[in-house]
Amino acid sequence: MIEKLTKSVGCGLAIGALLISTLQAKSEEKTPPTYVNVGEVKEITVPETITAVGHLYAINQVNLSFNNSGKLEHKYFKNGDRVLAGESVASLDDTQDMANLKSLQAQLNLAKQTYQRVQLLKKSGAISQEDIDQKFADLQQAKANVEQQQNVVQQDTLKAPLTGVLGIYQFDVGAYIPSGTAVVQLTQENPLKIRFAIPSDFKPKVAIGNEVSLTTNTYKDKTFTGKVNYISPTVNTDSGTIQIEAEVANDDYLLSPGMFMSVSQILKEDKKILVIPDMAVQVEQQGSFVYALEGGDTVKKVPIETGIIRSGWTQVESGLKKGQKIVTIGGNKLFDGAKVSISDIPPPNFEALSKKIKINMNTDKSGMSTPSK
Template sequence: MAAIRSDSIRANPAVLAPIHLSRRQGYRAQMFARLSLVLLALAAIIGGLAFLKYTQIQKEMAMYSTSPPPPTVSATRVVAKTWEPTLSAVGTVSAVQGVDVSNEVAGQVASIHFSSGAEVEQGELLVQLDDQVDRADLEGLVAAERLAEIKLKRNRTLLRDRAVAQGDVDETTAQLDQARALVKAKQATIDKKQIRAPFAGQLGIRQVDLGQYLAEGAAIVTLVSLDVVYVDYALPERDLSQLQLGQGVRIRVAAHPDRTFDGRIEAISPSLDKRTRNLSIRARFDNPEHLLRPGMFARTTTVLPVEERTLVIPRQAVTFNTYGDSVFLIQEVEGKPKVQRRQIRTGAARDDEVVILQGLAEGDRIVLAGQVKLTNGQEIQIKDEDADKPEAAEPQTQQQP
């Protein structure tokens, strides 16, 4: 009976349907529960990430909403000084007297009477050329001169006795004059074979040797007078009205960088160079120590009349541009220091200072360093405030190098 009942249950669909339905419903419930857990986990992760991002955004917004602190700069004031204007240029040192000593007549070097670099006096013998043949010729010419003198003396005596004609006397007179001229010419040739210093100065490097044959005009040695030198330089046409004879000039040379040499304008060219429109100037300098040498490169400074109470500021404070120079002027706005860009016109510059021609007044406070980070109307902090007080900017005389 049991076997019959079991078989009847398997074979009866009406009995099996509710069982299968309950199993499927349980499986679905389990899948739904698992999916719900996964969705909840994803929601929790997404919510956490969103909260973290929200926190970061809030921090950034808070940071940007807070204004940055004012930039720190150093400041200085516009001061009035006694200023000595100058005109700068470059020039070349040249000798007042300088030549290459040479021979006028050809000959062989018989003796040398100088050393390279020696100091010599005017007329001192430098080189003797061989003159033995010339001296022998001179002796013959002197003998002919004496003979002509004897003939002339005898003919004059005979003329008083009317033993000779006047024409004979005139002929012997001419012969005597010719003999004397030949003697003088030969003596001049002998003298020219003694090469002497044309003026006092310092010799250069010897360029001849003993026994060497010198053609006419051969260079023997350079002779330069160094007690006084010239400096030749040029200035633009616009500076002509500021120049005059006797005006002071200072120079510096590379050989003596820590020393300044003072001189005076000795000559101003009456015409300008057509190509450059520059004016040539020559200044004279005493050179007792022989520190200045011909050919040196010189930085020249022509001194102009002193100007009283000229406004100057450090060059570091100026922003130089092709469209104009400017500074940042410091002004008190609502009790706070703020900057304003101010266009200025600058003049001459010397060392680390520059002249202000327009745009600022004495006592104005300007930014000395830190201009790059500034904009108009920006608030600033000033360091070294004690060094920026007005009493620290009292007028003083410009020290010259």
């Protein structure tokens, strides 16, 4: 009796397992594979760059002052005007200095006439050589006095020593200005210089004359260029960085001293990186991942480390290999081990993308990233 019951239960279990297996098979038959677009991990060549933040300085910035004391008579420009080197910026009342100059010029004319007369007397022997020498000395002294006073008169006019933009005049017309007192500040706007710091590990890769690209939120669609003209010989012990200085052309005067800029410097022209379409990358709490094809119709969830991220593509630093097939479109419907059917939608054109990257690598602020060491 017990033996018959055991056989009956065993038979029932086998039938039940067969039914479950059949139902699962039918369920799988009813679940069609997910249609996905498949791309390939590509290798492209881009410049290796390092980025930093710095701010602009004026190469020359001077306070203009008179060497003479006197009353301010003219201001030839307004606050904030641009002036050329050699242009007059302001002048003092030179009435007294000009009167002194005319008096000295009259004395010079008299000294010239006197010396000419003694030269005539020299031929007749009616004058000693000592008197002739004295009159010549008087003539030279009169010339020196005139030249000195001419210099005083010239210093009554304040001239720009360089091309730049004026700050705010510190005095109004009619004010008495002591000698050496700053009247107005003059700032050279073109070129400017920028200072920034980079990790000392990169020092072997930078050199005088290297080109840098600069961007600022003030002009989001414009890139400025400069050339490295100084590399600090010492390392900042607190930050482990070295200071770099570059000269920046500012022909259109868009930039101003004090502006903060993002700086990108090319370290190597032919860095090879692996890239995938950015739409293939998915993110979860544990990090980024993609679905890679296995066996042609099955996907596997693969964690990846990403690097440079630009519009259209993402650099893969680890997790994938060149040529590996990955899901680019449709991955949001997948799970590890899911079955897929490949769509006939063409994958992104990486050849064209690579050419575009080479051209625009330094013109898009969003693409700048410090490369891994």
